[in-house]
Amino acid sequence: MAEPRPAGAVLCPSDANSPLAGSRLVEPEGGRAGKNSARAGGGGKRLAGMEASGVGGQAMDAYRKALATAASAAAYAVIARGMARELLPPELRAAARWVLSALSTRLDVGGRERRTLAGGVGGREENILFDATRMYLASRLDPRAMRRLGLTLARARDGDGRAGWRRVLFLEPGDSTVDVFEGDRFSWACIEAPSGGGGKKKARKGEPGTGGDRDFVLELSFDTDVAMDRYVPFVMGAAEEVEQRDRELKICMNEGRAWYRVSHHHPATFDTLAMDPALKRSIVADLDLFASRRDHYRRIGKAWKRGYLLYGPPGTGKSSLAAAMANHLRYDLFDLDLDLNLSFSHVNMNNSLQWLLVGMSNRSILVIEDIDCCCDAMSREDDKTPACTGDTAGVDDIGNGTALDSDAPLPPANSKSKKDQGSNSRLKSDPMEGRLESQLIPFLPPESGLLNFIDGLWSTSGEERIIIFTTDYKDRLDPALLRPGRMDMHVYMGYCGWEAFRTLARNYFLVDDHELFPEIQALLAEVEVTPAAVSEKLLLSDDAGVALRGLKEFLEEKQQQQAVPEAKQSEEEAEAGKA
Numbered sequence: 011m012a013e014p015r016p017a018g019a020v021l022c023p024s025d026a027n028s029p030l031a032g033s034r035l036v037e038p039e040g041g042r043a044g045k046n047s048a049r050a051g052g053g054g055k056r057l058a059g060m061e062a063s064g065v066g067g068q069a070m071d072a073y074r075k076a077l078a079t080a081a082s083a084a085a086y087a088v089i090a091r092g093m094a095r096e097l098l099p100p101e102l103r104a105a106a107r108w109v110l111s112a113l114s115t116r117l118d119v120g121g122r123e124r125r126t127l128a129g130g131v132g133g134r135e136e137n138i139l140f141d142a143t144r145m146y147l148a149s150r151l152d153p154r155a156m157r158r159l160g161l162t163l164a165r166a167r168d169g170d171g172r173a174g175w176r177r178v179l180f181l182e183p184g185d186s187t188v189d190v191f192e193g194d195r196f197s198w199a200c201i202e203a204p205s206g207g208g209g210k211k212k213a214r215k216g217e218p219g220t221g222g223d224r225d226f227v228l229e230l231s232f233d234t235d236v237a238m239d240r241y242v243p244f245v246m247g248a249a250e251e252v253e254q255r256d257r258e259l260k261i262c263m264n265e266g267r268a269w270y271r272v273s274h275h276h277p278a279t280f281d282t283l284a285m286d287p288a289l290k291r292s293i294v295a296d297l298d299l300f301a302s303r304r305d306h307y308r309r310i311g312k313a314w315k316r317g318y319l320l321y322g323p324p325g326t327g328k329s330s331l332a333a334a335m336a337n338h339l340r341y342d343l344f345d346l347d348l349d350l351n352l353s354f355s356h357v358n359m360n361n362s363l364q365w366l367l368v369g370m371s372n373r374s375i376l377v378i379e380d381i382d383c384c385c386d387a388m389s390r391e392d393d394k395t396p397a398c399t400g401d402t403a404g405v406d407d408i409g410n411g412t413a414l415d416s417d418a419p420l421p422p423a424n425s426k427s428k429k430d431q432g433s434n435s436r437l438k439s440d441p442m443e444g445r446l447e448s449q450l451i452p453f454l455p456p457e458s459g460l461l462n463f464i465d466g467l468w469s470t471s472g473e474e475r476i477i478i479f480t481t482d483y484k485d486r487l488d489p490a491l492l493r494p495g496r497m498d499m500h501v502y503m504g505y506c507g508w509e510a511f512r513t514l515a516r517n518y519f520l521v522d523d524h525e526l527f528p529e530i531q532a533l534l535a536e537v538e539v540t541p542a543a544v545s546e547k548l549l550l551s552d553d554a555g556v557a558l559r560g561l562k563e564f565l566e567e568k569q570q571q572q573a574v575p576e577a578k579q580s581e582e583e584a585e586a587g588k589a
């Protein structure tokens with residue numbers, strides 16, 4: 011039976027079931043209230059008001075006690091954490107973290123309704139969420155916070171193409187982890203699937219469950235509405251990024267209508283490229299902007315593609331820049347060889363082009379080197395087709411009308427492309443040879459087919475694509491090819507200047523300064539020399555002094571050679587003046 015309450019006593023609202031029941035205070039009216047009122051003073055109107063009522067006074071008291079308890083608990087927690095850090099070995103700390111993580115995963119923390127999404131091992135239908143989740147978690151799992159963790163080592167190459175391995179972490183069945191996204195907690199647990207798996211596939215090699223024939227499920231628990239709208243898309247996007255970053259790049263070369271893929275390990279990066287630093291920065295910014303604009307291109311209704319024309323003398327780094335762009339974006343390279351003596355001599359040119367361009371993957375760069383040579387070779391081989399005047403409208407007419415149906419004629423026996431002339435790239439030659447007669451390259455059906463594809467089928471059959479044309483002679487190209495929308499950015503790769511040289515010196519010898527630098531700087535201001543030629547000289551010795559001296563002598567020689575024709579020309583001009 012309940013005891014009668016003393017006159018004037020009040021009962022705390024937190025009564026019997028409250029965790030604070032033990033601290034419940036039952037005090038005579040006026041006792042502490044007066045004291046508290048005095049303490050609150052004139053500034054604490056609300057406090058004073060609550061306490062004046064008697065009930066408020068006791069509530070405040072309980073509140074203060076609770077606050078004091080919480081503060082002490084927090085202080086103890088801080089001290090305990092500090093002590094744990096000092097005293098506990100890392101293994102024990104990791105175990106404690108794991109226990110806390112497992113507990114919070116399993117307990118309904120926060121009181122809101124928790125829901126669970128389960129994603130099995132594929133099942134009959136493809137489950138890209140499952141694969142994406144595994145990839146995402148592998149990038150987020152902290153081995154120090156887990157007591158047990160799956161580990162697979164996969165063969166991989168680093169950014170410089172060196173063979174090695176990379177680790178792939180995964181949750182083992184029975185384990186769990188918590189991910190925090192926008193302040194909400196998402197718990198992932200790997201659990202063994204109930205027996206009879208419902209037609210789910212067995213774990214594949216290198217995946218959880220490899221040790222036995224167990225099926226398993228990744229479960230996501232959450233108590234927020236952003237899970238499906240924002241968290242799952244975020245996981246998908248992050249997984250895509252990880253995949254893109256870790257995958258091996260490919261370079262694809264065509265033969266006939268097929269692409270042949272090999273691993274791409276070109277070591278060129280924007281760090282190793284010797285070129286004007288401001289130009290380099292602007293290219294990197296342009297690439298980054300392009301890659302980040304999926305929604306922008308969709309919104310404006312344009313194909314997500316961009317064209318770059320790289321032009322300049324041979325050996326100034328056009329091919330290296332294309333490779334650096336692929337490495338920077340982690341895109342595959344498709345090196346399209348339009349050499350008529352090879353793949354296109356016996357087949358329908360445009361039809362083959364169509365197959366090749368449609369066969370390209372997304373997130374890729376199509377490179378056509380020495381585009382002027384290709385056009386030149388094509389124009390020389392086809393004497394049946396009337397040469398166009400370079401007029402843009404004419405080009406479009408040919409392209410829209412006959413391009414797709416025309417059979418490529420066989421090249422004449424004496425047709426010579428760059429490739430035939432013994433160069434090191436797929437399409438290379440002495441650029442001066444055999445091409446000086448054509449100042450403006452006529453656009454014939456094959457090239458117009460190419461233009462059609464850039465604008466049409468190729469643009470829309472894939473996403474996130476870049477096309478790069480390189481040429482030693484920009485002025486020989488038809489303006490139709492160069493207009494924005496086809497070639498959006500024109501990049502001039504010039505002779506080796508002072509800044510470009512400094513990049514090379516840093517790359518080769520890790521030096522930022524040397525006693526020979528001033529002389530070399532003065533020589534570079536006068537002599538036209540390609541970065542390829544400078545690189546060659548720097549490669550000759552591991553000793554910076556020896557290599558730089560060799561380069562200096564080479565530049566001096568060039569300077570003298572350059573001076574002779576100049577002197578001769580001045581003499582001739584003087585003679586002509588006298589006459």
Ligand SMILES: Nc1ncnc2c1ncn2[C@@H]1O[C@H](COP(=O)(O)OP(=O)(O)OP(=O)(O)O)[C@@H](O)[C@H]1O
Pocket residue numbers: 282283284285322323324325326327328329330331435438481482503540541542543545
């Ligand atoms: N700007 C540069 N920065 C660093 N290295 C360069 C540069 N230019 C040329 N090289 C060196 O010279 C070699 C040849 O350069 P690359 O093939 O890129 O020149 P290119 O302009 O494409 O020549 P081509 O017009 O003959 O195809 C490269 O492998 C690289 O070692």
